[in-house]
Amino acid sequence: MTKNIKLMQGNEAIAEGAVIAGCDFFAGYPITPSSEVMEVLSNKLPKIGKAFIQMEDEIAALGAVLGAALGGAKAITASSGPGMSLKQEHIGYASMCEIPCVIVNVMRGGPSTGLPTLPAQGDVMQAKWGTHGDHAIIAITPSSVNESLYETIRAFNLAIKYRTPVLILTDEIIGHMRERVVVPDKNDVDIIDVKLPDVPPEKYNPYNYTSGKVTPLAPMGEGYRYHVTGLIHGETGFPSQRTDVIQNAQNWLMDKIYKNIKDIEKFEEFQTEDAEILIVAYGSTSRSTRQAIMMARSAGIKAGMFRPITIWPFPEEQISNLSKRIRKILVPEMNMGQIIFEVQRNACGSQVYGLNIVNGEPIAPDQIYTKIKEIAGL
Amino acid sequence: MIKTKFNYDKYLRKNTLPHIWCPGCGDGIILKSLLRAIDKCGYSKDEIVITSGIGCASRLPGYVDFNTIHTTHGRALTFAIGIKMFKPRLKVITVSGDGDALAIGGNHFIHAARRNIDITLIVFNNYTYGMTGGQYSPTQPRGSYSTTTPFGNIEPPFDVCNLAQAAGATWVGRSTSYHAVQLEKFIVDALNHTGFSVLDVITNCHISYGRRNKMKSPVEMVKYQKEKAIPARSSQNMSPEDLAGRFKTGILFEKKDMPEFCSEYRKELEIAKTK
Numbered sequence: 236m237t238k239n240i241k242l243m244q245g246n247e248a249i250a251e252g253a254v255i256a257g258c259d260f261f262a263g264y265p266i267t268p269s270s271e272v273m274e275v276l277s278n279k280l281p282k283i284g285k286a287f288i289q290m291e292d293e294i295a296a297l298g299a300v301l302g303a304a305l306g307g308a309k310a311i312t313a314s315s316g317p318g319m320s321l322k323q324e325h326i327g328y329a330s331m332c333e334i335p336c337v338i339v340n341v342m343r344g345g346p347s348t349g350l351p352t353l354p355a356q357g358d359v360m361q362a363k364w365g366t367h368g369d370h371a372i373i374a375i376t377p378s379s380v381n382e383s384l385y386e387t388i389r390a391f392n393l394a395i396k397y398r399t400p401v402l403i404l405t406d407e408i409i410g411h412m413r414e415r416v417v418v419p420d421k422n423d424v425d426i427i428d429v430k431l432p433d434v435p436p437e438k439y440n441p442y443n444y445t446s447g448k449v450t451p452l453a454p455m456g457e458g459y460r461y462h463v464t465g466l467i468h469g470e471t472g473f474p475s476q477r478t479d480v481i482q483n484a485q486n487w488l489m490d491k492i493y494k495n496i497k498d499i500e501k502f503e504e505f506q507t508e509d510a511e512i513l514i515v516a517y518g519s520t521s522r523s524t525r526q527a528i529m530m531a532r533s534a535g536i537k538a539g540m541f542r543p544i545t546i547w548p549f550p551e552e553q554i555s556n557l558s559k560r561i562r563k564i565l566v567p568e569m570n571m572g573q574i575i576f577e578v579q580r581n582a583c584g585s586q587v588y589g590l591n592i593v594n595g596e597p598i599a600p601d602q603i604y605t606k607i608k609e610i611a612g613l
Numbered sequence: 614m615i616k617t618k619f620n621y622d623k624y625l626r627k628n629t630l631p632h633i634w635c636p637g638c639g640d641g642i643i644l645k646s647l648l649r650a651i652d653k654c655g656y657s658k659d660e661i662v663i664t665s666g667i668g669c670a671s672r673l674p675g676y677v678d679f680n681t682i683h684t685t686h687g688r689a690l691t692f693a694i695g696i697k698m699f700k701p702r703l704k705v706i707t708v709s710g711d712g713d714a715l716a717i718g719g720n721h722f723i724h725a726a727r728r729n730i731d732i733t734l735i736v737f738n739n740y741t742y743g744m745t746g747g748q749y750s751p752t753q754p755r756g757s758y759s760t761t762t763p764f765g766n767i768e769p770p771f772d773v774c775n776l777a778q779a780a781g782a783t784w785v786g787r788s789t790s791y792h793a794v795q796l797e798k799f800i801v802d803a804l805n806h807t808g809f810s811v812l813d814v815i816t817n818c819h820i821s822y823g824r825r826n827k828m829k830s831p832v833e834m835v836k837y838q839k840e841k842a843i844p845a846r847s848s849q850n851m852s853p854e855d856l857a858g859r860f861k862t863g864i865l866f867e868k869k870d871m872p873e874f875c876s877e878y879r880k881e882l883e884i885a886k887t888k
Contacts, residue, residue, distance in 0.1 A: 259699065260695070260698070260699055262695065281881055281882050281885035282885045282886060282888065284882055284886075286698050286699055286878070288694070288698060290691065290694075290724075291720050291721065291724040292720060294688060294691070295688065295691040295694075295720070295721055295724070296691075297691075298684065298685070298688045298691025298692050298694075298695065298721075299691050299692070299694050299695035299698070300695060301684075301692055301695060302664070302682070302691065302692035302693060302694060302695025302696040302697075302699075303695035303696060303698065303699040304695075305680075305682060305692070305695075305696055306695070306696040306699040306700045306703070307699075307700075308695075308699045310695070310699075324685055324688075325685065325688070328684065328685050455662060455680040455682075455696065455700075455703070456659060456660065456662070456680060456696075456700050456702070456703045457659075458659050460658060460659060460678055460679060460680055460681075461680070461681075462626075462629075462674065462675055462681045462682075462683070463681065463682045463683065464675065464682075464683035465683065465684065465685060466683070473626075473629055473675060474675065
């Protein structure tokens with residue numbers, strides 16, 4: 236069979252991936268540098284009978300996504316910087332009510348309006364902690380256009396499987412560059428569909444905190460009448476202030492993600508086998524890192540890369556294992572230092588160095604290479 | 614004439630009662646009117662979706678046996694739009710307080726109206742943020758008192774109905790929790806309307822609003838509703854002086870056969886298919 240190869244933009248690849256994943260609903264609000272995701276879907280979704288709407292702001296966009304998701308839709312929104320700040324309210328609601336949805340953040344420089352057209356990686360901690368209260372989140376950092384497509388499909392699958400918002404964190408570079416993409420046939424990729432619960436309506440509870448299994452979210456309007464509230468609720472969905480219910484609910488929101496980390500985690504290792512310097516890099520920064528490692532290798536420095544693809548939950552175990560034998564770790568980020576602290580926490584006493592360049596430009600391979608040489612003592 | 618007693622139990626989630634509303638609150642009257650109206654329209658419980666925001670009124674969905682979504686403050690209409698657009702066969706109703714619908718949710722309110730999407734919004738308008746202890750809301754009359762207007766409110770209030778009509782709602786009405794029979798009729802009418810319908814219901818919060826404004830008992834507040842309500846028809850020949858401090862009730866605006874969002878979207882799907 237001939238491969239369907241296309242040249243496309245990162246934002247377009249996300250839209251393409253969403254359609255392949257079976258996306259039923261998009262709601263968004265224009266914002267640079269993510270708008271192409273919305274523009275492409277405004278064209279694609281109506282053609283296949285699916286819903287598209289441009290809302291009055293980013294809060295409304297995620298509200299509409301969650302409303303549709305409660306009706307059983309596979310739903311997605313896309314935004315950036317200031318829009319992501321607005322979306323935090325409903326990311327919390329989606330976490331609390333366990334409503335599956337995919338949220339794309341094409342990262343730009345911040346804080347505030349910041350640098351609308353220039354890349355940054357300043358929202359990695361926001362992705363984890365942006366909304367108030369304790370909750371776990373899944374966030375994915377693709378590093379190429381091709382990966383943007385496939386990771387969008389995986390984001391939909393994880394959202395439905397774990398009934399959680401899933402964030403795709405790309406950046407202005409990945410979002411706007413054009414690359415070769417192998418567009419898969421729907422039948423060649425794993426797709427998790429929205430299903431009716433396997434119990435009759437009278438036996439259905441929308442939540443389950445203790446069995447360890449994620450209860451499927453019954454699409455509303457199919458005979459399963461239940462209540463959804465952002466208040467802490469028991470397994471029946473109704474608000475509760477009982478201490479045991481509160482604790483169970485809080486534990487469950489963390490456990491359903493962290494106890495399934497093996498299924499959620501995804502990473503790439505590049506030349507780590509004999510590495511003496513480890514570089515932990517994600518998103519577009521990992522592209523420059525790959526180049527820098529080749530430069531270092533030709534100069535005789537044994538460098539390697541660990542690249543988280545699922546960045547939340549953070550791959551603690553992998554960092555911990557690698558750091559047992561690699562005692563020098565470099566974390567280049569287009570922010571003032573965010574993931575470096577996660578690496579440090581898990582680095583078993585290895586020396587952890589940061590390379591933090593936040594000037595609107597991508598971090599260049601030679602900047603990383605220079606830092607590698609410095610760490611190597613050359 | 615013997616009236617058959619309406620069976621509220623059919624629609625109530627009795628295990629979630631008692632409700633949180635204070636004794637004498639008007640919200641229960643609106644709830645009962647809503648249930649009678651839904652019953653009269655003949656909807657099945659499975660096809661009704663009720664969304665709400667945050668506040669006293671927004672606790673209503675928890676008590677009724679439909680598909681119910683108690684959302685975030687001010688945003689109930691956004692969820693309503695999402696589920697209505699995805700499953701247009703469902704009957705979607707949003708209940709919201711005056712602060713919820715018009716302050717924090719004001720943007721969503723006008724845009725839902727502009728789209729003329731087939732959703733019925735019922736505003737439980739008690740001039741106050743009751744749940745948080747009685748701060749002034751965007752419908753609180755000028756000069757009245759609240760926990761955050763200790764010297765009297767200097768801000769003019771929104772007229773929910775004028776705002777809804779100006780923004781594009783195609784059915785606009787007002788009643789009160791005192792006029793329970795009329796209220797039921799208006800809800801039936803709003804539910805039967807195709808397009809965005811807004812029903813402003815003046816209700817009483819004697820605890821948070823009334824007692825700071827010389828109406829500390831529910832009776833005084835109900836009297837206020839009775840005396841200040843002017844049927845729209847009778848108001849036509851009244852001078853602005855006579856109308857001061859009063860509010861019009863009735864079906865204030867209705868425009869049939871205006872393009873409704875979901876059916877317009879279905880037409881767009883047909884066009885998109887050919888492109």
